[in-house]
Amino acid sequence: MSSYTQKKGFGANVWDYITTVDHKKLAVMYLLAGTLFFAIAGFEALLMRIQLMKPNNDFISAGFFNELLTMHGTTMLFLAATPLLFAFMNMLVPLQIGARDVAFPFLNSLGFWLFFLGAVFLHLSFFMGGAPDAGWTSYASLSLYSPGHGIDFYVLGLQISGAGTLISGLNFIVTIITMRAPGMTFMRMPLFTWTALVSSALILFAFPPLTIGLLMMLFDRMFGGNFFDHTMGGNTIIWEHLFWIFGHPEVYILILPAFGLFSEIIPAFSRKRLFGYSSMVFATILIGFLGFMVWAHHMFTVGLGPTANAIFAVATMAIAVPTGMKVFNWILTLWGGSIKVTTPMLYALGFIPSFVAGGVTGVMQASAPLDYQLHDSYFIVAHFHYVIVGGIVTAIFGSAHFYWPIFFNRMLNETLGKLTFWIFFIGFHLTFFVQHFLGLMGMPRRVFTYMEGQGWDQFNFISTIGALMMGVGVIIMVINCLLSIKGEPAGRDPWGDGRTLEWSIPQPIPFYNFRQTPLVRGLDPWWIEKQEGNKEMTFAEPVGDIHMPNNSAIPFVISLGMFIAAFGALYHPDADKPWSIYILIGGLAITFGAMIFRSVKDDHGFHLHKEEILEIEEHLYGKGGNK
Amino acid sequence: MSSHDTPIVAKSQAQYEYDRHHNAVHMRKQVMNFAIMIFFTFIAFAVVAADFSKYLIFPLILLLAGVQVVLQLYAFMHLEDKKTHFGGVIGFFMWMGILIAFTFFLAFLTIIWW
Amino acid sequence: MDFNTKFTPHTWPDHPEQATMEGKNKVVGFWIFLACEVVLFASLFATYLALKNKGPAGMEFTTQSLFELPLAFAMTMLLLTSSLTSVYAIYHMRNFNFKAMQTWFGITLLLGLGFLGLEIYEFYHYVHKGFTFDQSAFSTAFYSLVGTHGFHVTLGLVWISTLMIRNAKRGLNLYNAPKFFVAALYWHFIDVVWVFIFTVVYLMGVIG
Numbered sequence: 001m002s003s004y005t006q007k008k009g010f011g012a013n014v015w016d017y018i019t020t021v022d023h024k025k026l027a028v029m030y031l032l033a034g035t036l037f038f039a040i041a042g043f044e045a046l047l048m049r050i051q052l053m054k055p056n057n058d059f060i061s062a063g064f065f066n067e068l069l070t071m072h073g074t075t076m077l078f079l080a081a082t083p084l085l086f087a088f089m090n091m092l093v094p095l096q097i098g099a100r101d102v103a104f105p106f107l108n109s110l111g112f113w114l115f116f117l118g119a120v121f122l123h124l125s126f127f128m129g130g131a132p133d134a135g136w137t138s139y140a141s142l143s144l145y146s147p148g149h150g151i152d153f154y155v156l157g158l159q160i161s162g163a164g165t166l167i168s169g170l171n172f173i174v175t176i177i178t179m180r181a182p183g184m185t186f187m188r189m190p191l192f193t194w195t196a197l198v199s200s201a202l203i204l205f206a207f208p209p210l211t212i213g214l215l216m217m218l219f220d221r222m223f224g225g226n227f228f229d230h231t232m233g234g235n236t237i238i239w240e241h242l243f244w245i246f247g248h249p250e251v252y253i254l255i256l257p258a259f260g261l262f263s264e265i266i267p268a269f270s271r272k273r274l275f276g277y278s279s280m281v282f283a284t285i286l287i288g289f290l291g292f293m294v295w296a297h298h299m300f301t302v303g304l305g306p307t308a309n310a311i312f313a314v315a316t317m318a319i320a321v322p323t324g325m326k327v328f329n330w331i332l333t334l335w336g337g338s339i340k341v342t343t344p345m346l347y348a349l350g351f352i353p354s355f356v357a358g359g360v361t362g363v364m365q366a367s368a369p370l371d372y373q374l375h376d377s378y379f380i381v382a383h384f385h386y387v388i389v390g391g392i393v394t395a396i397f398g399s400a401h402f403y404w405p406i407f408f409n410r411m412l413n414e415t416l417g418k419l420t421f422w423i424f425f426i427g428f429h430l431t432f433f434v435q436h437f438l439g440l441m442g443m444p445r446r447v448f449t450y451m452e453g454q455g456w457d458q459f460n461f462i463s464t465i466g467a468l469m470m471g472v473g474v475i476i477m478v479i480n481c482l483l484s485i486k487g488e489p490a491g492r493d494p495w496g497d498g499r500t501l502e503w504s505i506p507q508p509i510p511f512y513n514f515r516q517t518p519l520v521r522g523l524d525p526w527w528i529e530k531q532e533g534n535k536e537m538t539f540a541e542p543v544g545d546i547h548m549p550n551n552s553a554i555p556f557v558i559s560l561g562m563f564i565a566a567f568g569a570l571y572h573p574d575a576d577k578p579w580s581i582y583i584l585i586g587g588l589a590i591t592f593g594a595m596i597f598r599s600v601k602d603d604h605g606f607h608l609h610k611e612e613i614l615e616i617e618e619h620l621y622g623k624g625g626n627k
Numbered sequence: 628m629s630s631h632d633t634p635i636v637a638k639s640q641a642q643y644e645y646d647r648h649h650n651a652v653h654m655r656k657q658v659m660n661f662a663i664m665i666f667f668t669f670i671a672f673a674v675v676a677a678d679f680s681k682y683l684i685f686p687l688i689l690l691l692a693g694v695q696v697v698l699q700l701y702a703f704m705h706l707e708d709k710k711t712h713f714g715g716v717i718g719f720f721m722w723m724g725i726l727i728a729f730t731f732f733l734a735f736l737t738i739i740w741w
Numbered sequence: 742m743d744f745n746t747k748f749t750p751h752t753w754p755d756h757p758e759q760a761t762m763e764g765k766n767k768v769v770g771f772w773i774f775l776a777c778e779v780v781l782f783a784s785l786f787a788t789y790l791a792l793k794n795k796g797p798a799g800m801e802f803t804t805q806s807l808f809e810l811p812l813a814f815a816m817t818m819l820l821l822t823s824s825l826t827s828v829y830a831i832y833h834m835r836n837f838n839f840k841a842m843q844t845w846f847g848i849t850l851l852l853g854l855g856f857l858g859l860e861i862y863e864f865y866h867y868v869h870k871g872f873t874f875d876q877s878a879f880s881t882a883f884y885s886l887v888g889t890h891g892f893h894v895t896l897g898l899v900w901i902s903t904l905m906i907r908n909a910k911r912g913l914n915l916y917n918a919p920k921f922f923v924a925a926l927y928w929h930f931i932d933v934v935w936v937f938i939f940t941v942v943y944l945m946g947v948i949g
Binding site: 103104166170171173174177178179204205207208209211212213215216219220223224225226227229231232233234235238242245596599600602604 | 762765766769770773774776777778780781783784785788791792795796797800874875876877878879880881882885903907916
């Protein structure tokens with residue numbers, strides 16, 4: 001019996017996950033890590049909503065409230081939404097293009113561990129002097145002078161995590177460019193792969209300004225730099241520009257994969273191909289491009305002048321056009337289709353009106369004069385939660401249901417799924433719809449309490465009830481996920497209407513994905529084969545040796561070194577901690593040592609021979625049956 | 628044998644000599660490109676050392692820098708080589724990066740004030 | 742198997758760096774990384790342009806008074822020539838001439854070291870005058886931009902020397918050909934950045 005078919009012990013399994021470079025395992029790790037941080041950030045939100053439930057509440061102090069709001073935003077965007085979407089991108093992109101793994105499996109692992117250890121570092125701040133408290137935007141005026149190390153945790157944690165995200169984005173771009181199966185031209189790629197490509201290109205171009213901004217903040221706080229200090233010639237607006245040049249594309253980085261996921265779900269449950277494929281691709285690229293031209297709409301009230309404000313206002317309104325194209329295309333896909341309202345479809349149907357509502361309030365805010373009234377009010381909070389929760393979170397929940405069989409060869413329970421949907425969806429609208437009115441009534445954002453008698457009490461109370469409902473929905477979802485462990489294996493193409501390559505692979509998916517590289521004969525390649533009565537994809541090559549990458553512990557070691565070095569950097573400016581320089585140097589030595597080791601020691605991967613492949617497949621599907 | 632392995636093909640002597648000659652010709656072109664770059668650099672420094680108007684010099688040296696950069700990208704870095712895999716896509720990404728860079732300069736020179 | 746095959750000049754592929762799947766991926770991947778670095782340096786450049794000559798009231802350091810053309814010219818000549826020598830190195834790599842490739846990479850290293858030496862001298866000279874990192878916003882921006890470039894040059898020197906030492910006994914094969922090619926791409930890129938630095942920082946600075 002070859003080593004591939006032996007069962008592993010618990011310790012060996014843990015080591016396997018620490019050293020894996022397999023995109024499918026990394027996808028599961030992103031899913032788990034993302035869910036953990038989603039739960040933490042959600043809990044932070046609940047604490048905030050409880051504090052705001054009634055006027056002059058004293059459930060949470062003002063300082064801690066600032067830490068909560070900072071961490072809620074930072075965690076949700078960087079450490080929950082991004083990794084959850086990466087989970088889907090990691091699992092699906094190689095499968096959808098017919099590849100055996102991503103272009104750089106080692107870097108894939110490195111990207112994960114950098115993200116994870118950066119996230120852990122940031123969260124340790126709660127226990128080590130206080131979390132950052134200057135908002136997720138950490139404007140240079142407030143954050144420069146924030147006492148304690150909270151902001152330093154923010155700068156260093158995001159720098160490390162951000163490096164991981166950038167590396168992964170680059171990996172997806174190269175994978176999609178070079179590793180497509182024969183016959184898969186760019187215009188035959190599934191929409192999710194297209195959105196993954198454009199989103200990764202946005203990551204590639206948007207994260208460098210953030211990197212530089214964080215570096216500048218680090219220099220100013222720790223090394224006497226003067227970028228943002230106006231008494232020394234600096235300018236605090238530079239931070240705002242760099243942050244929002246990153247920050248605006250960041251939200252498109254998050255929403256485009258969500259759009260892509262719905263573009264897979266809606267055709268599957270309408271039994272109809274996606275309407276207007278080329279225009280969807282074009283709209284995706286246009287949204288990505290325009291996303292870089294609008295950042296100063298976050299800075300309308302800074303005083304850039306009417307010309308600049310007008311230019312950015314018009315550009316912002318223009319983004320609504322390709323987005324609207326996509327919405328119409330989804331609706332037209334549904335039109336005339338054979339609709340099956342499964343849980344993923346429920347989320348898709350809930351997404352369309354919710355996201356459009358968030359989008360139109362966005363266009364309202366694009367008008368600079370109106371934004372002068374709305375800026376920093378709860379109207380803005382309502383807007384972005386509508387697009388984020390209505391767009392990204394529904395996509396993640398719906399896709400979890402849709403793709404659970406690909407991840408784990410199990411189906412999630414439909415009854416619990418529908419229950420989750422209704423509780424969460426109603427709770428979501430209760431929480432955030434009333435916040436539009438709170439904003440219009442003048443309630444500012446980022447306040448830890450408010451006085452009674454302003455007419456805000458009732459809506460705040462309703463909003464908190466909605467938040468509690470969302471919490472209940474999430475708990476039911478988690479229970480559903482845990483129950484599925486003991487469920488029946490789902491088998492191949494369990495929804496019955498899969499159109500793309502990931503549904504064509506027998507379950508459980510072998511670690512090399514495709515025994516033979518498939519031949520793609522058109523858009524929706526698996527649908528084409530099914531229409532012709534084939535039980536399997538047409539293949540592009542005979543069964544032969546497969547070249548696979550080796551596992552490696554080095555990505556974990558590199559990331560660990562950076563994690564350690566970050567502590568050294570954090571405490572270095574403190575005069576009473578002379579040992580910090582050794583930690584800094586030690587951590588960097590570990591990182592560079594591991595990098596040099598990687599360069600010097602050859603790693604050619606390993607070859608899987610034909611006999612071993614056949615043995616593995618017999619073990620998975622043949623006499624052993626479904627696992 | 629895996630179908631992804633690179634086939635080992637021996638060139639004929641004639642093909643080999645043609646390719647060597649072709650490489651040498653191409654290398655001479657690169658030296659020519661280098662000479663152009665040095666020349667542009669000279670002009671840029673000279674024009675600054677002489678006493679022309681600032682409004683003439685700034686656009687001129689920026690233009691010279693731009694052309695030098697394009698030469699480096701396409702000639703020295705082999706982006707013009709038709710056999711570069713996915714050269715078109717690579718070029719597209721580079722130009723996108725350059726475009727975005729340009730918007731930064733525009734923004735930072737116009738909407739940061741005292 | 743590619744890694745143990747013994748090549749001759751007749752069997753060596755035309756574009757050895759792209760003859761394997763890993764090689765193709767490395768070349769495409771590195772170009773994409775360079776596009777990212779363009780935006781990274783653009784952020785530093787844009788910040789420098791905004792903070793040029795800005796400092797506390799009464800500051801006596803300006804770009805006109807500080808920068809000297811002859812030094813910038815010498816540094817430019819060194820780096821530009823090193824870019825050409827790395828093209829020569831790749832030319833020899835394509836001709837399967839390992840010794841010549843190593844020689845030309847070695848010359849590239851020497852020229853790069855010369856550049857770095859001059860830059861360190863320049864910074865030392867400024868610090869001696871009182872133009873330190875924390876002197877003003879202008880100084881912080883200057884050292885960040887030019888220093889980041891210098892840091893990239895240093896990394897490039899370490900990279901190329903590591904490659905030369907590691908592969909000294911191996912000769913050329915399809916495993917290390919992409920590595921040498923990608924290192925050369927990186928070296929050209931830092932020359933590209935320097936073209937903009939000497940134009941925007943030094944030339945435009947001297948005029949004011």
